[in-house]
Amino acid sequence: MTRISERGKSIFASPFRKYLPYADAAKARGIDVIHLNIGQPDFLMPDGILDSFKWSASSFVPYGIAEGENELRATWAEYYQKFNIEVTAENVMVTTGASEALQMALLAIADPGDEAIVPEPFYANYNGFCQIAGVNIVPLPTSIDDGFPIPPSVDFEAAITERTRCILISNPNNPTGKIFPQEQLRQLVRLAVKHDLFLMVDEAYSEFVYQTYDFYSALTFADADQHVIVIDSVSKRFNACGLRVGALVSRNAALLDSITNLSRLRLSPPMLAQRMAIQLLKSPGSYYAGVLEEFTHRRALMLDRLKKIDGLDFHAPEGAFYIFARLPIEDSEDFSRWLLTDFSHQGQTVMIAPGTGFYASPGQGLNEVRIAYVLEEKRLSAAMDCLEQALATYPKTVSAALKA
Amino acid sequence: MTRISERGKSIFASPFRKYLPYADAAKARGIDVIHLNIGQPDFLMPDGILDSFKWSASSFVPYGIAEGENELRATWAEYYQKFNIEVTAENVMVTTGASEALQMALLAIADPGDEAIVPEPFYANYNGFCQIAGVNIVPLPTSIDDGFPIPPSVDFEAAITERTRCILISNPNNPTGKIFPQEQLRQLVRLAVKHDLFLMVDEAYSEFVYQTYDFYSALTFADADQHVIVIDSVSKRFNACGLRVGALVSRNAALLDSITNLSRLRLSPPMLAQRMAIQLLKSPGSYYAGVLEEFTHRRALMLDRLKKIDGLDFHAPEGAFYIFARLPIEDSEDFSRWLLTDFSHQGQTVMIAPGTGFYASPGQGLNEVRIAYVLEEKRLSAAMDCLEQALATYPKTVSAALKA
DSSP, rough: OOOOOOOHHTTTTTTTTTTTHHHHHHHTTOOOOESSSOOOOOOOOOTTTHHHOOOSSSSOOOOOOOOOOOOHHHHHHHHHHTTTTTOOOEEEEEEEEHHHHHHHHHHOOOOOOOEHHHHHHHHTTHHHHHHTOEEEEEEEOOOOGGGGGOOOOOHHHHOTTTTTTEEEESSSHHHHHOOHHHHHHHHHHHHHHHHHOEEEEOTTTOOOOTTOOOOGGGGGGGTTTTTTTEEEEEEHHHGGGGGGOOOEEEOOOHHHHHHHHHHHHHSSOHHHHHHHHHHTTOOOHHHHHHHHHHHHHHHHHHHHHHHSTTTTTOOOOOOSSSSEHHHOOOOOHHHHHHHTTOBHHHHEEEEOOOGGGSSSTTTTTTEEEEEOOOOOHHHHHHHHHHHHHHHHOOOBBOOOOHHH | OOOOOHHHHHHOTTTTTHHHHHHHHHHHHTTTEEESSSSOOOOOOOHHHHHHHHOOSSSSOOOTTTTOOHHHHHHHHHHGGGTTTOOGGGGGGSSSSHHHHHHHHHHHOOOOOOEEEEEEOOOTTTHHHHHHHHEEEEEEEOOGGGTTTOOOOOHHHHHHTTTTEEEEESSOEEEEEEEHHHHHHHHHHHHHHTOEEEEEEEETTTTBBTOOOOOOOOOOGGTTTTEEEEEESSSHTTTTTOOOOEEEEEEEEHHHHHHHHHHHHOSSSSSHHHHHHHHTTOOOOHHHOOOOHHHHHHHHHHOOOOSSTTBBBOOOOBSSSSSEEESSSSHHHHHHHHHHHTOOOOTEEEOEGGGGGOOOSSSTTEEEEEEOOSOOOOHHHHHHHHHHHHHOOOOTTHHHHHHH
């Protein structure tokens, strides 16, 4: 067999999907696999969007503008007013999902060997995007013992070297559910300006903010015009994950020029999807409110069920729809696989994402998992039944007594 | 302004699009710009595809399978039987356009500093994809003076070094229109096996083959199972460029595993587009025949018009829908710009792609341009009127007398 490259062999294996073959095998055995491994919700798109969708722009589907269709860019800029973000259509570069926006941004702002400072745990696929761009992640460790606190800006500053090109965060955070308070965000913005770095903020979950927490976009700090990059997506807020429409938002002209050249290499974002995204971004406020209410219920159910499981540590998420939990086990990779290969409860099992992929530091996250509470309450409840039973029967569970 | 990276500053500027701002300015002045700069045809999609298109899979648009939807992979594998290609659905990885397939393949088979042997001129964006993957293009020069002949396999072999990881060709060729005869393709396959390289063939134009020429897919050589990678796309054959649905086809398991991991980083190809692609690939033979007939007429018109222009050299394309011509000018960049900034004929002008971007060798293609004959005959005729007039009035034309 012809050899592939060292890079090709070592491409980061996404923890959301790496055990899918085991899930498929479980399904083939007749087991109902409840998918809490990936942020793929089950709520409905806004009324009428799918029914009324038509491609009526021409009698074929041509390439679009590399930077995204003008109407979509303008609609997105307008949507941002709800977060007090003042941007023009030209500041919004449409990408094929937030994934492409992240990949292009890293290629444009960093050279191979450069560094990105990222609090960990972080969205696992950052590992892969940084690998492709040749960027080294400098992790700022945070622990579940303290509730995954947002590191103080002095910690960020201490991690800066001459190779640092950006600070990369997600807000609300995937997987910890933490939200950056305005003051901490402001400090990061100041740090970026002071050290001439980019502050790249993945704001895909901005509509998912619970209770009394407040979301502030990094784009609201006007003094950091040249330093802030926001990554966004229609995936999560409209349950439009499969459209693959994201955005890179910046006011830095040199960056936008570079992203334009990168965008032209792949010609245009998907056109059918962009047309639908225009409609989605015009959704009424009541739609977002309804989605958030549903997720508030799901969150409450999860918190209630998880606190009843012995030896399981977790924190209530402030935003997004994930819980990053520590389980009374030694190896979350083994446990996540075992749930699919050896376990079932009343014909069901649950798929979750093992924790190690959410870290850059070796050996971290070994007894942690990410649980996405993205399904209707009945399914979540069944999944929690499975998790409870699984922890009671898994042969390698660390007993609460031993742990203490 | 925060600095971007050296890489970010030097991203390859696609010759198909770099002068779009001048085209927009010309349009703003009321000039009708005829776009022969990009392979974006105007023919119709198969009957009923757009009218009947519905997303009926669920009441939202979820992430799909990273490798592509099973039905699409199976349909594509079946479509290939018309080219005597025997592949399974598992051999077909669906990508976000052929662009993504090319990018992923280079990432998977080459490490930074490795080499790809590419006959030039070649599809310009290979320059960008190789740049991102850190792959050095080793060009095999061919000249319009000899009709851009396919280099003999001894030339390919002579260019092999210990860093060579692949031979990259497009067949039918964009921009030269050449088709690899079966025997020359077989020799490249043997070379790939002998030197343990990948032979990567971009077959996006396989349906566009004129007169008595024959197209052979690299996948028909069973003895090179582990070495052949085919890049494909629905864009050109169905006028579905804006869908962004392509494919990477291979029988090499290690490569497919690596592409799977790369694919999972970006979660899934666009889902609306995949659904439409399934329908497109089931189009009746009469559809392809109709498209080819139309392009045969367009090709004839172009050959007739071009041969009447003094001092213009070109060769009749065997496949695809491009003509790579040498003009009696010194600088095709300047001429392509001038067509948009300073020229019009009866309220119209023509946009073409300057030739330098189709080369890796510095200084090549300076007096060459790519013309895409993708529009209806009336538009092509008007475009040729413009080109003829432009060459007669362009101040930096090299006269036929001077040239001789």
